[in-house]
Each structure stands twice: as structure tokens, then as C-alpha cells.
Amino acid sequence: MAHIVTLNTPSREDWLSQLADVITSPDELLRLLDLEQHEALRAGREAKRLFALRVPRAFVARMEKGNPDDPLLKQTLTSQDEFITAPGYSTDPLEEQNSVVPGLLHKYRNRALLLVKGGCAVNCRYCFRRHFPYAENQGNKRNWQVALDYIAAHPELDEIIFSGGDPLMAKDHELDWLLTQLETIPHIKRLRIHSRLPIVIPARITDALVTRLEQSRLQVLLVNHINHANEIDSDFRAAMTRMRMAGVTLLNQSVLLRGVNDSAHVLADLSNALFDAGVMPYYLHVLDRVQGAAHFMVTDEEARKIMRELLTLVSGYMVPKLAREIGGEPSKTPLDLQLRQQ
Known part of the structure; x- marks a missing residue:
């Protein structure tokens, strides 16, 4: 191993x-x-x-x-x-505060989400987990082992998602331990890592981490969380080149945020910058209705209009899927762009 x-x-x-x-x-x-x-x-x-x-x-x-x-x-x-206390917003918009075991969310049939670490390098003001009870879902070996036992007992799972907080807040030796345990569970085929650390501190992509991911029998995907082209710099591009050379699939998901990226031209710049860095645009999320972030909301009607314009500005493979998460639903919910009505 x-x-x-x-x-x-x-x-x-x-x-x-x-x-x-x-x-x-x-x-x-x-x-x-x-x-x-x-x-x-x-x-x-x-x-x-x-x-x-x-x-x-x-x-x-x-x-x-x-x-x-x-x-x-x-x-x-x-x-x-x-x-501002906004009607229709809550502290748990995705209904995540009932984990199957501490730190493990099994919301979708074939995949489970492990909250590896509760902390983040950056606190994004729109974060849908800004009220999450991380104290009750500590990222440590004891809780990880309980989660791993659950994963091993559920053969319908074939993909594990490392999330948080930010899973790359875990040190390399901790990630090695987790990865080694997952590799012993035969029905697990893929590991997906959701992280903002590579964009805010590109130095997090260490040689040791890249080597370990390259050696894994699992298919590894890194989903970056980037919302604007100005976030992307030469250090990030270099880090993504190393990950890509190691065979890691590189994706990005963004949140549509008023005053940040609520423009088709801004999103086109982001898609181009991502693709230049070897990262595929994956999802564009409508804001989760978390209390304290209502000022970032872009309406569904505005979002559709932005996306319809984006389709005219970049190639189809560079257009992320517009979607939202709804608590209790078995998957993300795509938003119909209503193209035929135009």
C-alpha cells in the first residue's frame, strides 16, 4: 500500500x-x-x-x-x-445537521460526504455551513474510524467526498492515513476532494500530497471552489499542472454571488481562466439560503438570463451547470434555462 x-x-x-x-x-x-x-x-x-x-x-x-x-x-x-434576518433563510439550509455518524453525511445513494476538518483557511461570507455544529463532528481519527466502518458496511457507496470546512486543512500524514484506509474498502472507486485551499494558498499542493494522490488506486478528483478570474494566479496554475500530471481530474464549482460574479462576461472570464489552468467548469450554484448571506442572492430569473448570455460567449464545454441544492433531495437540482421560451 x-x-x-x-x-x-x-x-x-x-x-x-x-x-x-x-x-x-x-x-x-x-x-x-x-x-x-x-x-x-x-x-x-x-x-x-x-x-x-x-x-x-x-x-x-x-x-x-x-x-x-x-x-x-x-x-x-x-x-x-x-x-439582517431574511425570511426563508435558515442556519441549516441543506438539512445537514443530522449526520449518520459523526462527520459523515450519506445524502446520496452511491456517495457519502466526510467532513474531514471543520476549519478553513478562508471564511467566505456566503458559506452555507457558517452555522454548522463542527464541535459535534470533530475531524479526528476516532470519528474517522467510525465513518470508515460505516462506509465499509455500505456496498452501495462507490465514491467518497472529502469536505469540511476544508479537507486540505488536514496535514499530509492525516490525509495519507485516511486514503490508506479507504483504499482497503473494495467497493470504493473514487475520491472527490472539495477544497478552496489550492486557490487561497496554492502552496498547500505539496510534492508529498501530489505523489500520494498519484499512487492511489482510487480515481481522484479535485473540485476547486473559485468564483472570479481574479483569484487565479501563476502559483495556482503551477499547482494545477502538477496535479494534472499526477492524473488528478480537475474541476471547479462556483457560487453565483451578487456584486461578485453576477455577469455573463465575468463568468466567461472565469471559465477561460479555469480552462487555461487545466480546470473544467463544473457547477455554478445558486446561493444556498443560509442566514447572514441574503445580500449575495441572485434570483432564479436573473441567473437564467446570465446563463443564456454565457452560452453565447464561450464554448459549450466551458459552461458550468446551473444548479441548486435542496435539503432532502436525492441529488442537485438543475435549473432549466428556459431556452425554448426565448
Whole structure:
């Protein structure tokens, strides 16, 4: 059985040091972007009590100084709009807080979702798990073993999804242990990793991680979470090249966010930037109705209009599927673009 080699390489130390030095103060973030005098932005500082602010400095470096409407800033800066209690929004929009065992969600017949780690390198203000009880679903070997026992006892499962939080918050040796256990379960064929870490801290894609994924008998897919072309830089592209060379299938899913990417031309730029990096656009999600994020909502009618225009701007294979998740449903629900009605 293949095992990861834990190396004290500069890249490994770099991602951990970057993780330890994230920005947690709205005031510091605004100061770094020369926006400390912007009253409307400063007014949202107290929203950190609802959901902590966390932004890696490598991600901040891609934000435009002096621009209060920077799309990366809007995804990460606290806002007074988070205090609005919106009707139809809840703390558990996808009905996920009843796991089959701690940290394991078996929502779909052939696949289960393992909450590997509760923390994230970046706290996105639209996060649908911003209220999730991670304390009751701790990512540790004891809970992982219980989850693995459940997976082994359910032969209808052929795909495991590593999620969180962010599963790549786990260290390489922890991921090696999990992967090794999964590889002993014969009915598991695929491992899908959903992560925002490769885009916010590209150094997380270490040599050891790439090698271990390449050695696995499982088909490995990495689903990046990227919402705007400005997030993509040369470090990310280099990391994706290494993953692709290791045989990892690279996908992306985005969330349609008001003021961030609610434009066909912005989404076309994103699809082109992703494809240039070797990543296929996969899903574009309508916002999950989580309390505190209503100000990001784009209506279904607006979303359809944007997608119909996007179809005219890029090749079909670069158009993500527009979908939403509905709690209790057996799969994601595609949104009909109503093309024949136009």
C-alpha cells in the first residue's frame, strides 16, 4: 500500500506558516487595502461576532487596493448586511445537521460526504455551513474510524467526498492515513476532494500530497471552489499542472454571488481562466439560503438570463451547470434555462 512521504520541504512549511498568519481583523484587512477610511466597509466590522473573518495574505495580495468593490474582498469582508434576518433563510439550509455518524453525511445513494476538518483557511461570507455544529463532528481519527466502518458496511457507496470546512486543512500524514484506509474498502472507486485551499494558498499542493494522490488506486478528483478570474494566479496554475500530471481530474464549482460574479462576461472570464489552468467548469450554484448571506442572492430569473448570455460567449464545454441544492433531495437540482421560451 502506498504511503505518503512526510518531507520538511520549504513548500510544506510555507503553507503551514501562511495558515498561521491569516488576517482575522476587518480593520487590518481594510488598512492593507487602503480602505481604512471607508465608512460603509468599516460599519460591518461587528459581523465578525456572527462568523469570524479569516483571509490568507496570499489571497489579499490579489485584491485591488483602494477598490471597495473588489470581488475578492466582497467574498471575505464582514458586512453589516449579515445582521439582517431574511425570511426563508435558515442556519441549516441543506438539512445537514443530522449526520449518520459523526462527520459523515450519506445524502446520496452511491456517495457519502466526510467532513474531514471543520476549519478553513478562508471564511467566505456566503458559506452555507457558517452555522454548522463542527464541535459535534470533530475531524479526528476516532470519528474517522467510525465513518470508515460505516462506509465499509455500505456496498452501495462507490465514491467518497472529502469536505469540511476544508479537507486540505488536514496535514499530509492525516490525509495519507485516511486514503490508506479507504483504499482497503473494495467497493470504493473514487475520491472527490472539495477544497478552496489550492486557490487561497496554492502552496498547500505539496510534492508529498501530489505523489500520494498519484499512487492511489482510487480515481481522484479535485473540485476547486473559485468564483472570479481574479483569484487565479501563476502559483495556482503551477499547482494545477502538477496535479494534472499526477492524473488528478480537475474541476471547479462556483457560487453565483451578487456584486461578485453576477455577469455573463465575468463568468466567461472565469471559465477561460479555469480552462487555461487545466480546470473544467463544473457547477455554478445558486446561493444556498443560509442566514447572514441574503445580500449575495441572485434570483432564479436573473441567473437564467446570465446563463443564456454565457452560452453565447464561450464554448459549450466551458459552461458550468446551473444548479441548486435542496435539503432532502436525492441529488442537485438543475435549473432549466428556459431556452425554448426565448
